[in-house]
Amino acid sequence: MELRQLTYAVAVADAGSFTAAARRCHVSQSALSTQVAQLENELGARLFTRTTRRVSLTESGVLFIPGARQLLADTANLRAQVSAHSTASRSTLRVGGTQTANRVLQLPAALGELHRRHPRVRITMTTGPSTELLDAIIGGTLDVGLASMVPGPLDSAVVFRALCPPEPLVAIVPAAAVRDGRTSVGLSELATVGPFIEFRTGTLLRAMVDATFRDAGLHREIMFELGQIADVARCAMNGLGAAIVPKSFTDDLCSAESVVLAIDGHHPTLSIGAYTRRTGPEPLIEAALELFATSAKRSDA
Numbered sequence: 001m002e003l004r005q006l007t008y009a010v011a012v013a014d015a016g017s018f019t020a021a022a023r024r025c026h027v028s029q030s031a032l033s034t035q036v037a038q039l040e041n042e043l044g045a046r047l048f049t050r051t052t053r054r055v056s057l058t059e060s061g062v063l064f065i066p067g068a069r070q071l072l073a074d075t076a077n078l079r080a081q082v083s084a085h086s087t088a089s090r091s092t093l094r095v096g097g098t099q100t101a102n103r104v105l106q107l108p109a110a111l112g113e114l115h116r117r118h119p120r121v122r123i124t125m126t127t128g129p130s131t132e133l134l135d136a137i138i139g140g141t142l143d144v145g146l147a148s149m150v151p152g153p154l155d156s157a158v159v160f161r162a163l164c165p166p167e168p169l170v171a172i173v174p175a176a177a178v179r180d181g182r183t184s185v186g187l188s189e190l191a192t193v194g195p196f197i198e199f200r201t202g203t204l205l206r207a208m209v210d211a212t213f214r215d216a217g218l219h220r221e222i223m224f225e226l227g228q229i230a231d232v233a234r235c236a237m238n239g240l241g242a243a244i245v246p247k248s249f250t251d252d253l254c255s256a257e258s259v260v261l262a263i264d265g266h267h268p269t270l271s272i273g274a275y276t277r278r279t280g281p282e283p284l285i286e287a288a289l290e291l292f293a294t295s296a297k298r299s300d301a
Helices: 003-015 018-025 029-043 059-087 099-104 107-117 130-139 204-215 229-237 283-300
Strands: 048-050 055-057 092-097 122-127 144-148 158-162 167-174 184-186 196-199 222-226 243-246 258-264 272-277
Touching (some): 003 018, 003 029, 003 059, 055 059, 092 107, 092 130, 092 283, 099 243, 099 272, 107 283, 130 144, 130 158, 144 204, 167 229, 196 204, 204 243, 222 229, 229 243, 272 283
Parallel strands (some): 184 258
Antiparallel strands (some): 158 272, 167 243, 167 258
16 A cells, blocks of 8 residues: 555545545646545455545445545654754744735734744745645645635644634725715615726636625626735725725725725635644644734734
8 A cells, every 4th residue: 555545535525525635636637536446456445435526434434444544644643743852942933825815814924023032943824825825734834824714624634723713895986876875885776886906817706706696696897906905905995996805905095086895695714724634733823823823813903
């Protein structure tokens, strides 16, 4: 048995399909299916019952998968222990964050405080969408990924820890499109108040906004697609269109051209937290997560 085969088998059990498991493991479905079949041949037992509609565990699979999962976890822990022993202590902390997480958690200030407390630690920082950060955590190129919780089951090698209350999404609409004194707007009305300014595709925020309108059977006209949420908010606040953004991006904006409103009947939120590998707590990572959570609480005060 190879660890790769165990990883693929656990992924199929978690995802419930070979297609989804292959996508999660970043391999072709044929390659994953071949490895699982080889594992089954070596074991002399079928692990999965395959039909055109679903994949389910056989009795042998129910017996095998928990042990495979534990073996993968033990292997990851062993690697982490050997790595920690060889370097005596962690000398680098690699942090990644989405635009929203960086803003909500006041990440530059938190990393500055972490640097003052641990001056010998080299801290690196990168930004990107949630899916990219999650892939980097799984691939071992990031230690901490600060992002919104992605929908669906997590890879078995990763854990997510919420660091602050959910971040609400709010609407920015032209002031002339709403009556004075209103604090909220309905989704159907929101779809008609003007062209929309959107965050770029391939991001969790854009997917959430698209799904919100799609699930309500509503269409909106999209005029701008921008790569920075702050630019989306600023353009909308200057009357160039409507937008839905995390509330934290509107806290320091003020304009006579637009107003910020809650969304009636819909309360979309982003759960901001940290992705880390499931390798047991490391003191430096734990210290960093505590600082990030504390920084978020200060920003709410």
